[in-house]
Amino acid sequence: MIKTYAIARWEYLEKVKKKSFIASLLIVPLFMFGSIYIPIYFSDSEEEISKAFAIIDAYGFINNSLDTTLANKYKLPSGKPLYNLISFNNIESNSESQKKSAISQTLSDEIEGYIFIRKTLVNDSKVEVEFGSKNIMNRTDQVRMQAAIEEIIFANSLQKAGYDYSIVKKYKPKINLSTVQVTSQNESKEKGALETFFSGYILNMLLFLLVMTTGQMMVRSLVEEKTNKLVEVLLSSCSPKELLSGKIIGLSLLGLSMVGFWIILFVAATFVSSENIFTIESLNLILSVAYLVGGYFLFASLYIAIGSLSSSEQDAQQITGYLSMIIVIPLLLIVPVMQSPNALFVKILSYIPFFTSSLMMLRLSIQTPPTFEIISTLILLFASGYGMMITAGKIFKVGILFTGKKPNFKELIRWIRMK
Amino acid sequence: MISVKNLVKNFNGVTAVNDLSFDVKQGEIFGLLGPNGAGKSTTIRMLLSILLPESGIITYDGNLFENSLRNKIGYLPEERGIYQKNKILDVITYFASLKDIPVSQSIKLGLEWLARFDLQNYAKKQVCELSKGNQQKIQFIISILHDPRYIILDEPFSGLDPLNQMLLKEIMMELKQSGKIIIFSTHQMEAAEKLSDSIVIIDKGKVVVKGNLAEVKKKFGFKTIRIEFSGNKTIFESNENITNLHLYENYLECELIDNISTKEFINSISSGIDIRKFEFVEPSLQTIFLSSVRVVKEN
Numbered sequence: 001m002i003k004t005y006a007i008a009r010w011e012y013l014e015k016v017k018k019k020s021f022i023a024s025l026l027i028v029p030l031f032m033f034g035s036i037y038i039p040i041y042f043s044d045s046e047e048e049i050s051k052a053f054a055i056i057d058a059y060g061f062i063n064n065s066l067d068t069t070l071a072n073k074y075k076l077p078s079g080k081p082l083y084n085l086i087s088f089n090n091i092e093s094n095s096e097s098q099k100k101s102a103i104s105q106t107l108s109d110e111i112e113g114y115i116f117i118r119k120t121l122v123n124d125s126k127v128e129v130e131f132g133s134k135n136i137m138n139r140t141d142q143v144r145m146q147a148a149i150e151e152i153i154f155a156n157s158l159q160k161a162g163y164d165y166s167i168v169k170k171y172k173p174k175i176n177l178s179t180v181q182v183t184s185q186n187e188s189k190e191k192g193a194l195e196t197f198f199s200g201y202i203l204n205m206l207l208f209l210l211v212m213t214t215g216q217m218m219v220r221s222l223v224e225e226k227t228n229k230l231v232e233v234l235l236s237s238c239s240p241k242e243l244l245s246g247k248i249i250g251l252s253l254l255g256l257s258m259v260g261f262w263i264i265l266f267v268a269a270t271f272v273s274s275e276n277i278f279t280i281e282s283l284n285l286i287l288s289v290a291y292l293v294g295g296y297f298l299f300a301s302l303y304i305a306i307g308s309l310s311s312s313e314q315d316a317q318q319i320t321g322y323l324s325m326i327i328v329i330p331l332l333l334i335v336p337v338m339q340s341p342n343a344l345f346v347k348i349l350s351y352i353p354f355f356t357s358s359l360m361m362l363r364l365s366i367q368t369p370p371t372f373e374i375i376s377t378l379i380l381l382f383a384s385g386y387g388m389m390i391t392a393g394k395i396f397k398v399g400i401l402f403t404g405k406k407p408n409f410k411e412l413i414r415w416i417r418m419k
Numbered sequence: 420m421i422s423v424k425n426l427v428k429n430f431n432g433v434t435a436v437n438d439l440s441f442d443v444k445q446g447e448i449f450g451l452l453g454p455n456g457a458g459k460s461t462t463i464r465m466l467l468s469i470l471l472p473e474s475g476i477i478t479y480d481g482n483l484f485e486n487s488l489r490n491k492i493g494y495l496p497e498e499r500g501i502y503q504k505n506k507i508l509d510v511i512t513y514f515a516s517l518k519d520i521p522v523s524q525s526i527k528l529g530l531e532w533l534a535r536f537d538l539q540n541y542a543k544k545q546v547c548e549l550s551k552g553n554q555q556k557i558q559f560i561i562s563i564l565h566d567p568r569y570i571i572l573d574e575p576f577s578g579l580d581p582l583n584q585m586l587l588k589e590i591m592m593e594l595k596q597s598g599k600i601i602i603f604s605t606h607q608m609e610a611a612e613k614l615s616d617s618i619v620i621i622d623k624g625k626v627v628v629k630g631n632l633a634e635v636k637k638k639f640g641f642k643t644i645r646i647e648f649s650g651n652k653t654i655f656e657s658n659e660n661i662t663n664l665h666l667y668e669n670y671l672e673c674e675l676i677d678n679i680s681t682k683e684f685i686n687s688i689s690s691g692i693d694i695r696k697f698e699f700v701e702p703s704l705q706t707i708f709l710s711s712v713r714v715v716k717e718n
Contacts, residue, residue, distance in 0.1 A: 006516040014505065228500025233561065236467045236494040236571075237517035239486055401469060 003238040007246025012253045015217050024213040025258060029265050032205055050076060051112040051141070052084040054102035058095050058119035063087045065152045066115075066145075074144065086111065099132075106132060115145055127153055200365035201334065203288050204358050206259065207295050208327050214255045215303035215323075218247065219316045222307030222400070231400050240397045244304070248389070251300055284364040287374060291364075294381040295357025298388050299327065305392035308399035309412075330358030341366045350377050353384035391416055420444050421466070421569060421600055426475035428461055428624075435461045436472070437624040443602055443617070448595050450615035450632075451604040452704075454712055458624040459604040460497060463573055466602065467494055479569060490518045493567035497574045497604075499555050503547040507533070507557055510546060511564065518565035525564065532560040536586070552579055559587065563594070570594060572603040576610050588614060612704040620711055627711040636701040639710075642674040643702040644684075650692030660684045663710040672706050 015021055057063040063085065071081035088098040095116070102114035113133030129149055131142050155165035225231045234243055302323065310316035330337075330349075337346050341363045350359045350369075356377050363369050394416050426439040436458040443449040453459050464470040466477060468484040479488055502510050508529055515525030533539045536556045538549075546554060555578055563570060575591075576584050591614060595601060605611050611618060618635060620628040628635055644661075647670050655666055660683065661673040675684055685697070702710075 002519065003517055006513070010513050014502070018504075224502075229496040229498040230500060230502070232464070232467070232469060232496045233494060233514065233558075234517065235469045236492055237489055237514065239489075401464075 003242045004246040004249065007234075007238065007243060008249035008253065011221070011247055011250025015214075015221070015250070015254055016257065018217070021213070021217065021254070021258075024209070025261050028209050028213070028258075029262055032202065033269065048076065050080060050082055050084045052086060052110070053145075054088045054098075054105065054111050054114035055085045056088045056095050056098045056102060056114060056116045058117055059153075060089065061156060062117055062149060062152050063089060066148055069148045069152065070144070073148070085115075088114070099130075103132065106134060112141075115149075117149065200338070200362035201331075203292060203361040203365065204331055204334075206262070207292055207299075207357060207361070208324070208331070210255050210258060210292075210296055211299040211303070211327060212324055214251055214258065215300060216320060217254070218251050218300070218303055219307035219310070219320055220313065222247075222304070223310055223313050223316050226308070226311065226400060235400075240400070241393070244393050244396050247304065248300065252296075255296060255300070284368060287378075288361045288364050290378060291357040291360045291381065294378065294385055297385040298353060298357075298381065299323070301385060301388040301392040305388070305395045305399070308392075308396040326354045327358065330355050330362065333359070334362060337362050338366055341369070347373065351380060353381055356381045420478075420480060421602065422476075422478045422481075423462075423466070424476045424478075426462065426465060426477065427473045428458075428465060428470065429473055434624050436465070436621075439475070439619075439621065439624070439626060441617070441619050441626075441629060443600050445600055446595055446598045447616045448591060448601045448603065448614050450611040450618040451602055451621070452608070452611055452618055452708060453604075453621040453627075456623075457621045459621065460573060461624075462621070463494075463571055463602070463604065466571055467492060490565065491568045493562040493565065493570045495559055495562040495572045495575055497577075499551070499558055499578070501546050501554060501558055501561070503545070505546060506543055507538075507546055507549070508542040511557065511561060514561045515564050518567075520565050528564050529560065532564060535590075536560065552583060555579060556583065563590075568599060570599050570601045572601070574605055575603055576605060576607050584610070608703065608705040608708050618704070620708055622712050628707060632704070635707060636704075639702045639707050643700055643706070644673055644675065645696070645698050645700045646671050646673075646694060647696040648692045648694050652692075654688055654691055658684075658687060660687055663706070663713075665706055665709065672700070672702065674710075 055063045055066065057066075064087075067083075067085040070083045070085065074082040076082050088102055095118075099114065099116050102111070102116070105111045106113050113131065116130040116132065118128040118130065127149070129146065131145060133141075136142075155169075158165045158168055225234065231243075238246075303320065306319045306323065307316060310319065333346075333349070336343070337359060340346065346359060346363065349355050350363070350373065360369070360374070360377055368374075395412065421443045423442070424440050426436050427434070428436040439458075439462060441449070451459050451462060461470065465472050477484065479491075482488070505513075508526065511529040511532075512522050512525040515529070516522065520528075530539060530542060533542055536553075538553060538556065541549060541553075546557065549557065559572075559575065562572070572591075575587055579587060588610065591601060591603075603614075612632070615632050617631050618628070619626055619630075630638075649669050652666060652668070652671075655661070655664060655671060655673070660676055660679045662676050664673040665671060666673075675681070685694075688694075
């Protein structure tokens with residue numbers, strides 16, 4: 001026991017001081033928060049310069065009102081209107097040639113684009129509006145223009161029919177749609193689809209990064225000890241069992257420290273931003289952590305087996321590369337799983353130990369899976385983790401002394417069967 | 420006493436060690452000799468219980484290997500390398516802690532040994548700041564710091580300069596005098612000859628020569644002739660009366676074949692060369708090694 005402790009302590013202290021570990025402590029959360037907040041920040045950020053649009057108005061009455069409506073509603077930080085509408089109605093005789101010059105100005109970047117309001121002969125309630133721009137991916141401008149034009153034409157039609165739009169406007173309802181996830185009879189929580197996505201996504205990223213960083217460190221140190229035969233000195237001092245358990249304990253503590261640090265950072269960040277992107281119920285959160293631990297246990301054992309099999313770092317990197325793909329596969333399924341967390345294929349995949357933790361963490365963040373499934377997958381996950389550790393121990397015992405050519409599958413089976 | 424009896428080890432059908440037996444007594448230095456791939460390292464690994472033999476028994480003062488015995492073993496592997504990025508004293512205390520030596524004691528001992536090897540100023544430095552030879556000394560310190568009863572050194576001299584080889588030999592002799600049981604393997608016959616009380620030469624896993632060094636030499640010594648000469652040396656190459664010829668420019672070691680008298684032999688070579696010295700000698704361990712290994716090859 002004392003030797004196991006000594007090994008665990010050494011493994012932990014040696015790796016916790018490494019620059020790569022310290023770097024991953026900071027880079028990982030930065031990366032995670034970055035990948036979530038940077039897109040949100042940029043899509044929400046206020047525009048800094050005004051945008052010029054040409055307006056070609058076949059009705060003749062829309063262009064001025066549109067300019068004022070937009071100017072009142074959307075302003076730059078400086079207080080100036082965001083949209084600068086230039087009426088093209090007067091520069092050419094007919095609307096088609098007006099459109100042509102608008103296109104040429106758009107192409108030469110003099111203006112952002114144009115709005116062409118076509119007159120339809122059928123009736124007033126159907127209006128054809130053409131939004132032309134180099135970039136048609138920016139939905140915000142289009143939606144704003146559409147709403148403003150709609151309002152102006154609606155007001156105009158009402159006035160014609162003898163109603164006062166300013167009065168009618170008061171009766172126009174404002175709908176504020178909120179999404180509520182139904183989890184149980186008494187409790188239901190308000191939460192957005194995006195938040196749900198992030199809860200499951202963060203947990204999966206956590207598992208992935210945890211396995212990748214600490215597992216990689218473990219493999220590297222194993223390979224180093226193997227190539228310089230230090231492992232023989234270690235084994236002349238302690239039993240393979242003591243060595244393996246010391247390494248596993250050291251590695252797990254390393255993983256725990258990493259997650260602990262991230263959790264502290266996360267809690268601090270939630271306090272500061274007062275925004276909660278992590279919206280999992282407490283019971284589901286506990287279950288998720290159980291899956292996280294189980295998954296980590298399984299993959300850590302697998303990494304040890306791989307580390308003891310590889311005789312060079314290149315070897316090890318190649319195999320761990322394939323291994324990381326196994327962890328990534330569930331992340332590729334994230335969208336179908338979010339849409340139908342109880343689909344048959346999701347249920348079946350949840351019983352494959354390598355996918356269990358990722359998929360179940362995703363499912364838990366969306367809706368609580370049936371109790372039976374939770375219990376059976378947890379048992380399966382921990383049982384296979386334990387089995388993997390026993391197997392890794394056997395491979396470790398022989399593999400750690402094995403240098404030179406890679407063992408083939410038959411040899412591997414023989415090692416595993418060996419008493 | 421370390422006692423090895425009828426040790427056998429196979430790897431995928433190839434016999435690496437075949438029926439190996441030897442005893443090493445207290446206060447003895449035992450040389451485990453043999454060409455590359457003879458099975459020396461495999462034997463050493465079995466001594467450390469890193470590998471298990473197919474058959475045969477190893478006892479340590481009458482006891483079979485058990486976990487607690489590890490604290491009494493000191494081992495220096497053939498290939499060297501220690502944690503490069505750690506401080507030297509930290510590495511020493513870590514390995515000592517695996518031998519159940521408390522940190523305070525291992526720091527004290529570690530500093531003493533570093534001073535002995537003239538490395539005391541490096542205690543707080545990183546291992547990678549040391550030269551290869553100096554790293555080897557650290558590894559030697561690790562193998563003996565916990566005052567082990569059984570010391571197993573795989574090629575301890577390789578990579579050391581003559582000065583440090585001397586120092587190492589000196590320490591090995593001290594350890595011998597304090598009653599340790601020392602087994603070492605080497606390619607350097609000169610070192611083996613100076614240090615060993617007993618030897619075993621193995622080739623392809625089999626014992627070729629075994630026993631007390633003096634006795635081994637005596638056994639080989641009766642027939643070994645040393646001649647110093649000048650003149651055409653080719654005359655010896657074609658001579659049919661001798662075997663195990665080790666011919667140098669103006670010096671040779673050989674054995675007379677059975678039924679040939681010294682007189683007959685001298686007559687057969689006297690034309691064409693000038694003999695300066697002719698003597699019956701104990702063969703050097705080098706000669707014993709080469710001829711015994713060669714015999715195995717020829718068979």
